[in-house]
Amino acid sequence: MGPIASTARDVETDTDTMSTPSFDRSLDWAIGGLLSVLGLLAALGGAALYFAVDRPEIATIIREGEFQSELLTETEAIDALVALGTWGGLGLVAAGGSIVLLGVAVIVVHGRARRDGQGTPRWILGVVGAIVNTVVSFIPLSPLLGGAAASYLSTDPEDSGVAAGTFAGLFTILPILITLLFVGVGLFTGLPDATAGAAVVVLVVSVILTIAYVVGLSALGGYIGRRIRA
Numbered sequence: 001m002g003p004i005a006s007t008a009r010d011v012e013t014d015t016d017t018m019s020t021p022s023f024d025r026s027l028d029w030a031i032g033g034l035l036s037v038l039g040l041l042a043a044l045g046g047a048a049l050y051f052a053v054d055r056p057e058i059a060t061i062i063r064e065g066e067f068q069s070e071l072l073t074e075t076e077a078i079d080a081l082v083a084l085g086t087w088g089g090l091g092l093v094a095a096g097g098s099i100v101l102l103g104v105a106v107i108v109v110h111g112r113a114r115r116d117g118q119g120t121p122r123w124i125l126g127v128v129g130a131i132v133n134t135v136v137s138f139i140p141l142s143p144l145l146g147g148a149a150a151s152y153l154s155t156d157p158e159d160s161g162v163a164a165g166t167f168a169g170l171f172t173i174l175p176i177l178i179t180l181l182f183v184g185v186g187l188f189t190g191l192p193d194a195t196a197g198a199a200v201v202v203l204v205v206s207v208i209l210t211i212a213y214v215v216g217l218s219a220l221g222g223y224i225g226r227r228i229r230a
Helices: 002-018 025-052 055-064 074-115 122-135 143-152 162-190 193-229
Strands: none
Touching (some): 025 074, 025 122, 055 074, 074 162, 122 143, 122 193, 143 162
16 A cells, blocks of 8 residues: 555645646736737837838938939839838737737736646746747847746646747747738838849748747757756
């Protein structure tokens, strides 16, 4: 009976550990509040850019600056800047809105998980890692730190850390991807056909490389962070 009782206690201990939230309710509200403020600022900045786009003023700046280009005519350059400003502004509004929604989701979902006796979802740990990634973005290979922070907070003893790190990378670049999606539309609609195609290809390649860098390093950081905690 001794080994059986010991095994039962071990299982109970593991279950309790897995059901333990990684941080308390006050941090939920701090994260939600921070993301809401940042999202609103981004959305307001995007709205300001959208309404600030004025074709006659842009045309005046282009003409007074003695614009010269082998790829675009003066009129095409004006069209491109108007499209980029308009769609870039809309992209910032959309990205800001997504950040606000993410902050609200952290408060609601983590509160519900806590009431149900569940642990912190890995995607919420990823949000924390994304915040760390953003704060330390000036450091080379910084996604490693965000991924490590996300996985280190996990209370699940069987968690490899890779999922939390991957979420950290995805949430880090999510606002950028949303903004670039709108910028891509602006490039496609504002530039001449041949130039627009080349510009969109360059943008897509840049996005793919960015995803590979940020998400890949964050996932690796998640694995490393879990090994450090273990």
